[in-house]
Every structure is written in C-alpha cells, then in structure tokens.
Amino acid sequence: MLRFCVRRDDLGHVWRPTARGWSAGRSHVTPLRHPSLEEVACGGRGRFFLSIRERCAGAPKSELPEANAPEAPWGRALAAALAWPLQSMTVVVRAGNDGGRPGTLDVHAGPWGTGSLYAVAKGGELHADWDPSRLYPLLGGDCLDPLRAAAYLAWSDAPYSRRTLLRDLWLFTVGSRGTWPMGDDPAQPLRVTYPPPVRLPRVGRVAPGGDVPDAFWRTLGASMRRWVGPGGAADGDLAAYEVSGGLDSSLVAACAATLTGRPPRTYGLTMPGAQRAGQRLRRAELIDRFGAVDTTRELTADPLLAPGGARARARGVVPWEECYHESVGALFATAAADGVRSLFTGFGGDELCAPHPQDLRAPHHRDLCAPRPHDLRAPHPHDDPPVRENTTGAGNTTGAGNTTEAENTTEAENGRAATSTPPTPVPQHLSRTAQQLLHDTLTDQVSAFDLAPPGHVAESALESVTSGSALYLRHGIWPIHPLCTPELARLCRRLPGKWRSGRTVQRDLLTGLGLRTIGRPDGTDDFSPAMVTALRGPARPLLTDLFGAPLLADTGLVDPRVLLSRYLTWADGGPGHEMEFYSAAILELTLRSVEASGQGHTS
Template sequence: MLKLEISIDDTSGPWRWDGRRWTHGRSWIEPYIHPALEYLCTGDRFCIRERVAGCDGQQPADFLDVQIDAGRVRLTAGPQGVAPLYVTEQAGILHGSWDLLDLRPYIAPGKLLDREVARLLAFRVRYGHDTVFAGVHRISERSTAAYDRDGLTLHYPEPALHSRARQLRPDVDDAAVIDAYEQQLAQAVADHRYDPASSCVELSGGTDSANVAATLGALHPAQVSAGALIILGDAGRQQIRRRDAFIDLLQLGTDTQVTLDGRLPFCPGGRRGPYDDAYSEAKYILLARLADQGVRTVFTGIGGDEMVAVTSREWPRPPYGTELETKPWIGDRVVDGLKEAENNVAPAAVINEMTLSAQACAAPAFLRAGMWPVHPLADPRLITFGEWLPLEWRRHKRLHRERLERRGCHGELPHPPLVENFAPVMREGLHRHGVAHLDIMLGEGSPLIDGGYVAADGLADARDRIACGRFLERDAELYMVLALDLTLRSFS
C-alpha cells in the first residue's frame, strides 16, 4: 500500500507533502494513489487504508500504519494482507515497498533463507515474515516492525480466534442458507469503495469467481466488465462457452480474454519474481488490456476454496501435502531446510494462510497496472459464515454451486464435465519454453544447483522427459525451480 525510504537520521522534524509523497531530509513515504484508498498524516503518524463505503462506523478493510518517533520507526499492518509491505535495512536506512522487486538494489542474491527456499521448491508454502532473501521481510497481517539504531525487528500478533461448524436450526431450510450467503457477500462487496463502470471481475469460470460476479451483476447490471485467461484445448473451449453463459445470465458487461497458448509460462520477454503468479506472462497482457479500458478495480474469487474448506478434523485422511514425496531434482539443502519449515511461521490469522499467500502473490501485478484488487470471499464475516456451516454445505462447494443454480446457472455451468485447470498450460509452457532454460541451468550453471538446492542429475532426467513430452505427475512443479532461478539471475 506504500513505498518508503527512511533514514534513522531523519526521524525528527516536520514532514512535507509534495503532491506524491511525504518527505523529510533524504527520507520519503509514498502511498499508493488510488480511489479505493485514503492516506493521512497527523504529525509523526502516517496511515494508508482502504476506504469504507457509507458511514456505518466500520473499520477500514485493510491498512498500513507508520509511526515515527525520534530515532525509531514503527510499522503496523492491518488484518487483510491485501498488498503486504516488504522491508529491509541497509546502512541506517529502512527500505520498503509493496513490490519486492523494488528492493533489488539492497538485496544480496547469494544470501538466501534456506527454509523459505525449501518451502517454495518443495511446495510447502507457509505464510509469515520470511522471504527467500535473507534480511528481507514481509510485514504479514497484524504484524509490527520496529526500526532503530539497533536494527530491524518484527513481531507477530496473537493468534486469531476461529469458530467450528454448527448445526442449522430445525426451522432453517436450504433457501435460508443461500439467502444468508447472498446477503453476506453483497455486504462484503458493498463495503468497498469502487466505481462499477471502471470495475472488472476475474471470471475464470470457476464457482468462486462466478459467485462474486453474480453479486456484482445484481448490484450493477451490465456495468461491471469481466476478464479471464483462457486455458488450452477442449477444456478451454468449454471455458469460453461457460463464461459466455455466465456473462449473459449474471448481467455482466464487456469481456476481455487472453488465450494462454499465445503467452505460455516462461515465454521470451516475461518477467519473474519469486512470488509472482505462475501464469504472470499472460496475466500482465490481460491487465494491460484492462488498464487501456479504464479498469481501476478488479474483484477476484480468491478465498473461495478456503471459505468452504473441510477442516483437518473433518477430513477422513491426512490432507494432501502433509507428506509429500521427494522430487528427483530436490537437493540436500532443501531437504535440510524443510527441517525448519515450521520456524518463524505466522500464528493463526483472521484469513486462511493460503488465501493470504494468494493475495500477496496477486497484488504487485494489479498495483503495477494501476488497479486495486478486492477479494470479497476473503472478508472476515464470510470466513466466519463458512466456518459455521455444516459439513454438508461445504463439501464439494455445495454452497457456491447451489447459489449459482438459484441464479439460473444449470448444467455444465456449476458442473463442468471437463476439468478446467492450468496444469496442461504449465506442462506446455515447460515443454515449449522451459526446456531451453533448463539447458542454460545445466550447461552454464545455476545458483540453485551451485548452492545445493537443486540436484543436477535429477533435473537433467526431468529435462529429458519434458523435452520428449513425457510428464510425471509432479513435473509441473519444476516451474518454481525455473521461476526462482530466473529471479536470482535478474537480481544478479
């Protein structure tokens, strides 16, 4: 939500607003300027926060607070984690940005945090202060960071409290459950400040984004536009057909599509960061087209899976991912790093950690394009609503599907016969473009191989399979190896 550069020598004295940022001495604080946000300065306190529609006294959905005292800077993040701040300190100066790549001049790419690298390469993603770069930190939800002459310290909040599933009262029927969901989702959307004429919904064709689209269409018929990345093959043709039907039935406006076949992962000219969207090459094209159409706010379906997730207590077997098999390209340093994978992890958050991670990955691309992302299904009230729902309403996303059926979406709309996911897209991207970069890693060297994070022999075997179009089940996860290697090369 902001960028900053504060020298510890500039923590006393008046700050001045120059129309873009507050400045004092050689220090500055720059808020992200957007109609959905407001920023204020009261003496030595600076705050940027989401606006709340109406005057009902509710707290802002998210915020970042900067308190400056003589010789000390204190940063406090809000509970939503929409666009987290990344910080590092060097030579008495605190550097921070919502875009990790802005910190490139202050990052030593050879100094990696083993446990975070291990999490990424082994797909054991955890949310917290850690980044892949030693000394660079994410200020996670409700966290605080303090900077003084002794250095930078971060503190986690107390764990958030959560609820358990409840039983419906005997007088509550299915229609009442759907009514309650519609009311909660409509309120979660309406609480945000946005102009429907310059708003878009990411309508992939899944039930999560379709439910957000249904609410926006009901509130603003034919005003909110739609956008999506289109996957490959028969599933992509089904996706186009289903999206056309959703757009008509849910009363959306114009539609913008980018076909992934023309902008596959790792295609030449793409950019990569360690936490970027796996399909960022195509995503940047989509966002650029939306920006040309004047879109300033994008609604997503992020959080929909977690809102109705079955908990580990309710699952009949251990959830997928608790015991992952070792992939042949995983090096010894990753195996050792996984022993510390649970260290320095954030406590229970208001929002599910997978949702927070997804929001953090999504935000930079939106903000670079001049847009603010809104994730209604990650609203704390909807999270509580989902936690209270009986298991039968959460299993197989029954809540999301039945709400769409009530809106006239039947047949393949809530129940597509073909699975629409991005796995074939990633496989094709690795086959068409990834092999060339694997050849560079194996032929010219890689910091991941040299550092012991990636085993060259296992990587070579995977490279040969992919080059021949023969994929094992987990081979698509090689994209993280390539993404991280490309990141380290760009930082070097």
C-alpha cells in the same frame, strides 16, 4: 500501498508534504496514488503518521487534529486510522528525546493482505515497497534462505510468514507490526511482530427453516457494499471482474451486478483444447443472465516464460508470484487499457468450504512437508482450484453447537499444530543438504518456518492475495477479494459438513440464481497442460541454459547435473512433474534478477 526510505538520522526531523508524499531530511514516504485508495496524515510534536487505505463506502470522515496538537488528540486520530475496516498500511514515526530514547518507526499492516508491503533494513536505513523486486538492489549475492528455498524447490510452496525465502527481505503479514530500529543490534535492526491467533468458531447447526444459501448471499452482499457503495473503492465505472467461469468469480460478479444494477465488465483467460467448450458455456450463461460485457484473451497467446519476456530475461522475477505471469499480465494490461482501475476476484472461495478437523477420520494437521493438492500442479490464473471434497461425505458434525453459540477451537484444531508426518518424496535433483533441512523441520514446522498465526481467513487464501498483489498494482489495478472477508469466513466455518462438502452452499446458490451450468459443471478447468506445453516447447532453450550453469549450484541445494538430465528426459516425454522444473527455473531466474539489479537492471 506505499514505498519509503527512512534514515535513522531523520527520525527526529519534521515531516512535510511534497508533491509525491511526505519527506523529512533525506527520508521520504510515497503513498500509492490510486482512485481506489485514500490517505490521511497527521503531524505533531516529534511524531507523525501516514495511513493509506482502501476507500470504504459509508465510513465516517477522518477528523484530524491541527499540526503540533497534543498527544491525546493525535493518539485518537492514530487509533481511528488503525481501526479502518478495510485494508490499510500505516507508518508511524516518533522522534527520540533528550533522555536518550531513540526515535522509532512503526509499520502497522491492515487486516486484508492486499497491497502487501516488503522491507529491507540496511546501513542505518529502512526501505519498504509494495513491489518486492524494487528492493533487490539491497540484497546480497547470498540472498536465499536455505530452508525456505529448499521447500520452494521441493513443493513450490512459500509458507505465509514474515520471513520470505529471500533472507533479508521481510513481509508485513496481515495484522503485523514492524518496529525499526531495534536498538543498536545490527543482527536484528527490524522486528516484525505477529498479532495474536484468532480463535475460530466450531461448526454449528442450521436453525429450523434456515436458508443457508440465502445467508451466504446476504453476507457476501453486505461485504461487497463497502466497495461498490457510494464512495467505496469500486464505486463508479472503473471496476471490473476477473472471471474464469468457475464458482467463485461468477458468484462475485453476480452479486455485484445485483447490488449495482449495472452489467458487470468481465475479463478472463480462455482455455485451449477440449476444455474451451465447457468454459465458453459457463461464461455465456453469466453473460446471458446479467448482461456481462465480456473480454477474453487466449491463455496460450502469451506462453509461460516466453522467449524475450521480462521473466525470461531475469528482470524482476519474484518466485512466489503468479505462475502464468505472462498471460495474466497481458490480461491485466488489456483491462488497464480499457480504463479498469479495480478488479474483483474470487480468491479464497475454495478455502471457505475446506474440510475442518472434525470432518476427517483422523486429526487434521498442516504438513508443510506434504504437498497440498493445489501445490502439485500449476495454480490457476484465476480463482477456482479443484474442489477438495469432504472425506467423510456428508460431514461429521459431532460436538457442533447451536449456530448462535460462539464456541471456539484451539490452535491445533485450526491446523497449525506441529506434526511428525514423514515428508513425501522430493525431486531427485535436491541435494542431501536440502533434504536434510526439510527433514529437520518435522518436529516443529510452525517454528521452523516461523508461520503467521491462524486468522479468520485461511492461510492459503492469504498466500494467494499477498503473492498476487504486485502484479495487479504494476498495471495500475487495485485487486479486491470479497470472498476473503472475516464475516464470510466465519459464516462458512460454522456450516455443517453437508453444506461445505462439495461446496454445496455455493452450488445451490448459483443454481438458484439461474446459473446451473456454472453451479453444476461437467468438469473443471486444468491449466497445467499449458505449462507442460510451454516448458517442453518454447521455454526449453531457456531452461536448458539455466540448468546448464545455474547459480543455484552455488547454494548447495541442487545437483546441477541431475537437474539438467532430469529436465531433458522429462522434456522428451519422460517421468517427472512440470512444477519441479518450473520451481527450479523461477528460483534460478530470481537469483539472476537479484544479480542484475545490482548492475542497474530491475525491469
């Protein structure tokens, strides 16, 4: 949502507006100017704040005090900015005083995760950007966090944390607060503080005669009005809908069409091979029902790690971003050329109906050393991972209270307790050092990976929202995720297991809307064959070169000879999994991107 460079020596200077943002001395804050966003700024005696945020339909106008106003009205204006109901990012600068108190800069991250901000503190300066690759020139050659890099190589997982797998690159996670500088200690010039954990409600009972699909529909509609209503981030003709033809994105597009009374503009990637027919039927059903104006692009038209592409040339590669970067980026470019400036997604829909601890036969704990189902294969470019079925069928609602009661779970019930479950096998090319790093986390993975505390929205949904933001914004598109709202997450959290199992509530709702082919499909889309084809075909020369002399060898996390040998065997049809080699290739390209950025190459 913004980028800035602030020097310690400028914290006491007066901030003044410029053509691009605000500046003080040699420091600057540059908000992202976008039709879906707005900004408010307020100066004062030795203090200044700038808040950039999503436009929200029906929100009151901000009342800002005059310049150099006293502390009380300035503080009220800041409090109002921090309470904004949609996503925001707020920078607060306070000058020091003659008594020796140093000046400080605080960053307050909003509650949604869209337009995430990354930061690097270096040499008396704090740099931040919504595009992490723009901060690469500030990183050194030894930039990988060994533990997080090992986890990424093993399971393609970048746990949601203020610490990224690039050692000095920080992420302002949802609801966090960053403070800089932290005294004169060069070891920790920036501190990012997490918000308190959210205590989530227990499963409830459906009231007699209650209509669960209707409650879901009304809650989704109320959430979406903030964006599609007058003055909202998606008000007007600049919004479109990213539709895969699956449950989640179709629900969002259908709800928007109902609220606005306009045929939705939809964009999506089409599947190759035998999956194409089923996907085409589902898209056709949405088009026929709501008059959608549909634009598609072949998934295979822009192969993963295509020769000559930006990622293949090691330009700005970010490891946690979209696997199908080339094809999704081309789709976004098409939408942007059509004038689209905001895209609704179905991110978070699968997590809404994920199993709860009380649904399972044994207590459920998050195990970072055990790959989740959607981590074992390439993620979808859109929004509909495979359904995670309730393992107890109809679901166990023992202990559930009345739906009007606000019972709470503990952190352990939220799946964030430490676990001693043994790790699953890791790729054979990981070194003993990497394997030991992962094994040493077993006693307390929450602390080892410094995981963000649980919130209303599931961690994996926040990972998707955060990791995808920069790719949208590079194409001038603001992403909107209506299935990641706290109110919808809380509603689904309280549903009895029979409504969550198999995602019954969404399927019944879609069927009731006349979208039975979408709600009850014959199969699900699988994008992994496209990755296999690319890594064994067009990308093979690239990976052979990368693994022949990898910078990763210098980290001590992989055995380069084993990596190359295993890849060539797999590329010829032998054993292995495509994500093992994709992860190694992307991490290698990340290191080369950081190296190239120091030579003036960033894109």
